[in-house]
Amino acid sequence: MQKKKLILSIIALIAFLVWLYPAEQPYKYRQVKRLATAEDNFLLPISPHISLVTRPTETFHFPVKLDDVGPSNSLYSGSKQYPFYCMTIDSHIGQPLVDNQEGFGVPVYENLAQRSKVIGYSKDCLFKSHLQFYYLNNDEKLIKIATEQFSQLTTLRDAQLPLQLFRAEQGSINRFIYTIAMAVTPEELGTRTVSSLWNKKLIYQFHGGSGIGFRQGRQKATRTITRRLEEVQKGYAIISSSGNRTSYTYNMLLAEDTARRVKLHFISLFGEPLYTVGIGGSGGGLAQYLIGQNSRGILDGLIPQYSYPDMLSQTIYTLDCDLFNNYFTFRATDNLRWQQWEQRQLLEGMNSLQDFPQKIAFLQPVAQLMAGMVPSFPQGNSECINGYFGLSTFIHNPRQGFLRHFYSDDVVEQTNWNYWEDMAWLFRRDKYGLVESTWDNEGVQYGLHALxxxxxxxxxxxxxxxxxxxxxxxxxxxxxxxxxxxGRKMPFWISLWGSDNITQVIDNEMAPRRSASLNAIEAAYRGGQVFIGKLDLPIIDVRHYLEEKLDMHHMSASFSTRLRLQQANGHYDNQVIWVAKRDFDPTNKAFDLMDIWLLKRTEFPKLNAAQSKPTQLKDTCFDDKGAVLAEGKDVWDGNWNDVGYGNEMLKRGACAEHYAIFSNSRIQAEGPWQGSVFKCYKIPFEQAIKQGMYGGIELAEQLTSLRAIFSQGVCDYSQGDAGRPSDL
Incomplete structure (x- = not known):
């Protein structure tokens, strides 16, 4: 029976990989063939904190002219990153402009369809600013209007009535694709700046995803409009950039620089808006928190969705995930216990469910067989697997890179492919030429709370x-x-959970832990890559409850952000948290109340964000129909704010009762819920015993082992982060 399961798993693996990996041809003809060298460019100083540093005066004369290109170099984000893969074709814009004949970047063809002749190369992916016009059809899709149709709108037989028309401008700023969109009247077709339907309110659309840089990013004008269709129909204008999608970069200084310039371009065309509100999920949410904290003049209000406080502090516990997966699969002596998936939650903190299917379940028996073990199928799933499979390798491993062949083999060999390399503008390089990281687990006592x-x-x-x-x-x-x-078109992944890149027990000694660079952690704080809570803007933090789906967008992230606001300001009154069942989306309601909030701030500019908050705006949880389950000051009370922590008999807030808030591996190691201790202060193990760190647990039978394991000391989280500058 076991052999039959193994054969079926291998067949399933082959079928999955055939489906997952496309042929190389769609990318090979567009590969970056040769690595360009970046020229020097101004980089903003970061001390004492980047929010306190004055931004330089703009050097480009906005607006970008139609049929011309925007600035290629950033204003204050340092040198360009190479290689840089162009994605204008993916955005339905066409090929980028030729900028060299030396083979740097992607090839540009005389005839793209035939790929008959290379006329040059593009390393910076620029293209000319242009206008496009659309109508909404009966299927709620946007259809492009040709110039000759402007005077023949009655011939648009499938147009939704009353007729709804939209204008989109696209071009390149900081090498990324920008979009400006708004509703227009029939008389405004063909014009650039006539905007009688604009309500003078502006939305900046951010987007999420997990990226490590090196790509221009995709942005389609139609998707920019349809994503916010209801708001555009109400008269809002939308601006966005592929540089503000974290699928392509988590460099938040470059993201800020790009957003500032896109907004400046908009203002140079249409004038100052009444306000600018941010919207975006996941990485698009944390980008709002960081840009709002680090800069002035870009955002006036935030609607982060499914957000985290920042990317860096998310890596603290998510890079633990594959350590746990590797431990449970290959190293745990009591394997039967950890096959009871709810038990894993004791250590990982995030949700785990028995009998929840895994899409990649077939990989486990193959990997175990290759490791010389008896293969087994997982009988459950966890957020660590369902939400984060593959991300440890993609984000952290400099030798992994992209699965698709965006770059030639020579370029791949010359480049370090991870998130840390995208932070090269901020962090130092080590003696091997690799950018230092902030991830650390020295002294962490995994599972201490469960013990x-x-x-x-x-x-x-x-x-x-x-x-x-x-x-x-x-x-x-x-x-x-x-x-x-x-061949490379269909690779079979044998190593699972990054097992080849995890330290091992040798000669019965503890598997070594990793120590992070204090310089990198300090730079992360000063450079604004960590959310420290210094933010006085209106915030409506919105998310669906996805814990039962084992989705990576866990609830605890919103409360980590809240605790940092509390720590920095003494309150979190400028943040409201809304959570709803998946079938109800409260975003449009959030826009309506944010409008009231921001207009009041405009009318009474001396009031801070908390003082101008509408009285009807409260922490709230909704059911799947949009009915309010509970609202008010204490509805989210729970472990995160020490109400009943460790005592399941104490009553949680009404919303926390409906929607359970799970923790993570560092909280289960008794780290703080605010979640930004990159490197803990350590105290000797004997001192930890004297301080009562282990409660009533009798340690005598394992003292020798514990002293050996924690010979360098254990984390004392009460002292905060060893890498955080004392002046912040």
């Missing part, structure tokens, strides 16, 4: 902390192990 609650045994606690290990140093990492019986 103190007596939900795991002392022996299990010792085994876990001895064997879980850490990520190897970047220069020791290698790409995931694959076999390619059918």
């Amino acid at each position: 103190k609650q007596k939900k795991i045994t002392l022996a299990e606690f010792v085994h876990l902390n001895k064997n879980i290990g850490s990520w190897k140093a970047q220069h020791q990492m290698k790409a995931e192990t694959i076999v390619t019986p059918f």
